[in-house]
Amino acid sequence: MASRVLVVGSGVLGLRTAVELTRRRIPVVLRSPVHPLHPSNCSQGAGGLWMPFHCDDPRTDRWAIETLDEIYPFAVDEENLLVRLQYALSFKRTHEGPDTEDFLAKDYHKGTGGKSQLPSWSTDDRLKFQNMTLEQVAWQNIVYKLKLPSLSIAQGAGYNHAWFFETPIIDCPKMMESMLEEVDMDPNDVNVETGVYYESIHQVLEEAKSLNCDAVVNCTxxxxxxxxxxxxxIGGRGVLLLYDRETCVRLPHPKAEDPLLAAPPEQLHDACIMVESSPWGSDEYPCYMIVRGDTIVVGGTYLEGDDEPAMRPEERKRLLENARILGVDTEASKPKGEWVGHRPYRPVTRCELDSEVSNNGLKLVHCYGTGGSGWTVYAGVAKDATDLILAPM
Known part of the structure; x- marks a missing residue:
């Protein structure tokens, strides 16, 4: 069992792993190039929506549910500001034709004898997940009263059904601050230092020895x-426009096209919208809106191997069009900021003991590569990494 652990990296995985270790009464040393709360930290700018995205590891759904177990109590606590429940709508066009409702009943619902095309996480009752036609969404929304794009325009674009569910949205900057406060308050006097760069894993291990650590978690x-x-x-580059939630003006809905107009605009509630199929979106250029705390986040891109650190003019133009499609009056509302980040993607997340390096009383565990699902799986991954650190050699 480790007596003192060096955690390298201050993104959400590194910080949550440090928290997990302190909760299990293991002293921690945290080292990172940038401070956990610095805007350049990729975990700071993320949308924070709980939903597995571009993480192909077979453990993803388990990690995601373990994370949901942790954040859901915050989400249902109305006085908590770290996590909020939001309704989410993901437009789909996997089937076209007049028999769409029959298709949904036969191929998507449980008990049909066929293989479900829905993700396994959708079966969690807390998400209230439904797969429905856009006509059903419109009629349901008489009850939910959500700010949605024009469903008739979406239908005209070829979308004929949608995933409709309720999911936690993490206010990422606030959650990072909360985790850092928990680490700082640990009675074992956690040693946190930023501005530290390592050139090799050998250098990391030498640093661990000099700090009297007998284990390392590599969250770089x-x-x-x-x-x-x-x-x-590899990096999966993402770009976002940020709108102020209070002042963002939303476009009025067409007067006679959507039943949701039973409610006046001022009585409608914000919702998260995702589109990953043409014509509005694609795998590389998803179109989405996430309501996070006091900010509305509009994205985006998922460009693997693209290292550009700044927003390109054509990307800004496309994001403005995404905002317009999803219901923002882009003439009356201007973004309050923009963000560019690079998600650390790996075909299989590296959460494992490095048996080749772990010797002479020094254990090394790697913990990185969750792609676009960092905030969806972070608690589950951190617990697995900690279990590996504490397991006997």
Whole structure:
């Protein structure tokens, strides 16, 4: 069992792993190039929507549910500001034709004898997940009263059904601050230092020895490409426009096209919208809106291997069009900011003991590569990494 652990990396995985170790009464040393709360930290700018996205590891759904178990109590606590429940709508066009409702009943619902095309996480009752035609969404929304794009325009674009569910949205900056406060308050006097860069895993291990640590958790994300010579880790570049939730003006809905107009605009509630199929979106250029705390986040991109650090003019133009499609009056509302980040994607998340390096009383566990699902799986991954650290050699 480790007596003192060096955690390298201060993104959501590194910080949550440090929290997990302190909760199990293990002293921690945290080292990172940037401060956990610095805007350049990729975990700071993420949308925070709980939903597995671009993480292909077979453990993803388990990690996601373990994370849901942790954040759901916050989400249903009306006085808590770290996590909020929001309704989410993901437009789909996997089937076209007049028999769409029959298709949904036969191929998507339980008990049909066929293989479900829905993700396994959708069966969790807390999400209130439904797969329905857009006509059903419109009639349901008489009850939910959500700010949605024009469903008739979406239908005209070829979308004929949608995933409709309720999901936690994490206010990422606030959650990072909360986790850092928990680490700082640990009675074992956690040692946190930023501005520290490592050139190799050998240097990390030497640092651990000098700090009297007998274990290391490597949460360096994209940095593992250099430190570990890991050719499988790659950045999935994302771009966002940020709108102020209070002042963002929403477009009025068409007067006679959608039943949701039973409610006046001022009585409608915000919702998260996702589209990953043409013509509005694609795998590389998803179109989405996430309501996070006092901010409305509009995205985006998922461009693997694209290292550009700034927003390109054509990307800004496309995001403005996404905002318009999803219901923002882009003439009356201007973004309050923009963000560019690089998600650390790996075909299989590296959450494992490095048996080749772990010797002479020093244990090394790698913990990185969750792609676009960092905030969806972070608690589950951190617990697995900690279990590996505490397991006997």
């Amino acid at each position: 994300g994209l940095g593992a490409s250099k430190i570990c010579q890991d050719s499988e880790i």
